[in-house]
Amino acid sequence: MLISETFYSLQGEGELTGVPSVFLRTSGCNLRCNWCDTPYASWNPEGTERSVADLVAEVQSHPGRHVVLTGGEPMIAKNIRDLAAALRADGRHITIETAATIAPDGIACDLASMSPKLGNSAPDARLSDAWRARHEATRWNPEVLRAWVDGYTYQFKFVVSTPADVEEMETLIASLGRDIPRHKILLMPEAITLDRLRERSAWLGELCKERGYRYAHRLHIELYGNKRGT
Template identity: 30%
Template sequence: MKVSEIFLSIEGEGIRTGAPAVFVRLFGCNLRCSYCDSMYAVEGSDFQELSPVEVFEKVKSFNTQFVTLTGGEPLIHKDVEVLLKMLDDYGLEVNIETNGTQPKPSGYRHMFCTMDWKSISSGMQPKMKLENMMTLSGRDVLKFVVGTEEDLQDAARVIGAMEAEYARRGMKLPTFYVSPIFGTMKYEDMVDWILHNATMKRNNVRFQVQLHKVIWDPEARGV
């Protein structure tokens, strides 16, 4: 598999924010989002070919409980399920950061997904399929990266559709996060919008900023 980087840092967003984790960033993506902050893992030749066993051994060497598999888009790699099984059998808790074009993998005891619904601002929303969001469970996360009020309105629409369907199925919804596109809409305006939208308030939508971009330079790699 093509690996962009493997490094130890803290989780910068989501349910495990602030916790130490090993990040495995795989190279290559099937989308081209307007706000992508890791194009070095999407285009070019800045990667190395490693087997799932080699990646697994490198992850183990950091001696942490949490692993985040990211990209690019990790779920388009043909050997990713081999790696996931190794990590799962070893008892590591894996967070798969995935772009919403693939359904959540199943059959793993210690894995959860942080899935994106691509906003209108991303330019990639036509690639989104609501049925992929419906594969998420109560232990997963659905993230909306937004930059405009139109993006927020679209996020509320998706959450409302999921709320109705999950109620019909008797299932627990994933945790919803709204994350601003860096340098766009004012944070206070975004938070105010969330607090005054009935669907978002009813479903306890969480606002977040990317902590790693606060601690380190926003353009830094390996953090």
């Protein structure tokens, strides 16, 4: 399978923020988010072909039991289900970071970290009209989202740029027809620099307090900056 990078770090986002984890980043994505912070795994996918056995051996070389399958979009990666099954057999806790556009179909997963894309993700003129239409048609899939919610322990992570994004998120969540607890909805500032992170965290944190959502910081930017391998 095509792997963009692997690294051992602290989980920077979501309910498991701060947990030492091995990250396995697959290369390739079915979306083209305008603000994507890993274009080397999406817009311009690059990487090395790795076997499931090789990846499991690398995971075993690190302390701790948490593994994060991320991307790109890991759910479109070749042999992703075989990799998840092998990690489960090895006793690992598996987080899958996904845009939730691909059905789980029983994949081994302990935490489905779903980050459905809002309208603010729309790609710009760098892409053809056909790609922009494809992104728009793919980014929100209620049937797939319900399958993840019904079958797995989950969290929702939404990348937020403005208060209008929160209004859009609330409309979309309501359309799922599921009772999603507000503490399962994490709102994360759209930011790849520390200055932008702090600027947006101020008002977003207050909004989370008012509406009962969880504020999701980006610990890796705070600790390391926007660097690969962190």
